[in-house]
Amino acid sequence: MDQYNIALIGFGGVNRALAQLVAERNDRWQTELGFRLNIVAVTDLNLGSVVSQNGIDARMLVETQWEKGGFARLSGGSADADNEKVIKQAPADIVAEATFTNPNDGEPAVSHCRWALEAGKHVVTTNKGPVALAATELNALARRRNARFEYEGAVMSGTPVLRTAKTMLAGSGLSGFEGILNGTSNFVLGRMEAGLGFSQAVGEAQALGYAEADPTADVEGYDVRLKVVILANELLGASLKPADVACQGISSLTVADIENAAKDGQRWKLIGSAVRQQDGRITASVAPRRLSVDHQLAGVNGAVNAVSFTTDMLGAVTVTGPGAGRIETAYALLSDIIAIHRAGPARPTKEAAE
Known part of the structure; x- marks a missing residue:
């Protein structure tokens, strides 16, 4: 059984729903899919950021009523969302990118995906911008770094x-x-x-x-x-x-x-x-x-x-x-993670990450 460390970039409806699924279904995934997910980092423009080498309680993340900058109350937390630092340095195998994105240039999601792939981390995203505007570049970068760039949810949410x-x-x-x-x-x-x-x-x-x-x-x-x-x-x-x-x-x-x-x-x-x-x-x-x-x-x-x-x-x-819905879109992220797991190895090689 594998356990994959995951960083959630953006903690709005989609990644919050993914955390909810982690809290409710990790044991089932271990049996049915052969892996568990361990949330090691979360960033959000409103809530701040938190990084934990050992993992963050998914149920606590979902059930807490967070105030602005609220992640600063957690061990390893900050009121600021330093997305670049978290993406590059968090001990994550997979980065789930679900931020608000400008449809004209795909930012900031394009940069988020690029930073993760350059660090040899897999990326799963529901963002249309990076896929419509930068898929060629990001897929090529993923291949060079022995990582995966997956985006099933970018078109019809949870419908594959x-x-x-x-x-x-x-x-x-x-x-x-x-x-x-x-x-x-x-x-x-x-x-x-x-x-x-x-x-x-x-x-x-x-x-x-x-x-x-x-x-x-x-x-x-x-x-x-x-x-x-x-x-x-x-x-x-x-x-x-x-x-x-x-x-x-x-x-x-x-x-x-x-x-x-x-x-x-x-x-x-x-x-x-x-x-x-x-x-x-x-x-x-x-x-x-x-x-x-x-x-x-x-x-x-x-x-x-x-x-x-x-x-x-x-x-x-x-x-x-x-074509919409919190849980449905979060399932698209899960389906991407399943694809990464089945393609194996889900963890980038040491050489790719360096």
């Missing part, structure tokens, strides 16, 4: 869309995809079908926690654009940047648009897609589309996500599942 396509659809002649990749916009469109105006539907999404105070990234398609870049680059061998993907959101749609589509047996959905053209070029876009009610994506409702892959041998293959 990347691994499904890479493993289950290998050799099927994958030539493109189209998907509903943002639960917030999908929820808003559903509420507009019920008669709500756009602003009212967005307000309801915010009240329910589906949308941020500034919902622009969701409703204008910017979140989907990053996910399209990731899928196209990972699965179709593209080298797209976000600027290469034409992007239109749903803010211009009206209730009348929704009603007119319904009269024609259609539904509006925000679709992110990419396709390999006959000359080998990969073209991609994000835009609202009217789908026939018998389309494989038309029945995807609420905050659920789905991707339909176009293959030569199987036709359309659709993967549907949760």
Whole structure:
């Protein structure tokens, strides 16, 4: 049985949920998966940082009501979050990166991932920015340092869309995809079908926690654009940047648009897609589309996500599942750790870490 030391960078919903899973399921993981997780470091801009050679009680981390700078109360703790120092020096085998990230340059998550990989530590992340903007660099760095850079949760949270396509659809002649990749916009469109105006539907999404105070990234398609870049680059061998993907959101749609589509047996959905053209070029876009009610994506409702892959041998293959949620996204980190464990050895070699 292996025990892996893990550092949590960011202690918001996702990494807090991972700590909760560690507290509740470590014994089960030892039996079912062959490893345990030992949290040796946590950083958070609001709470500070704490590092422990022997490990930090995961249940205590989750159940304590922390005040600003509260990690300073712990042995080895500080009110300051020195992410670079913690990532480089903490005795961690794996770094779980789950911070807020600027979608324009991927920072600070790109630097967090780079520091960890340079130190020969594996990285698991749910952040779209580093994958969409720096995956080539970070994967190359991981190979040089005998480490792994894993990011299953960057597209559909806990739904394993990347691994499904890479493993289950290998050799099927994958030539493109189209998907509903943002639960917030999908929820808003559903509420507009019920008669709500756009602003009212967005307000309801915010009240329910589906949308941020500034919902622009969701409703204008910017979140989907990053996910399209990731899928196209990972699965179709593209080298797209976000600027290469034409992007239109749903803010211009009206209730009348929704009603007119319904009269024609259609539904509006925000679709992110990419396709390999006959000359080998990969073209991609994000835009609202009217789908026939018998389309494989038309029945995807609420905050659920789905991707339909176009293959030569199987036709359309659709993967549907949760695209958000604390526990669901934390499971994506666990699935990355499982992949690292199964690839073995999960601990980088001494030479790689030096």
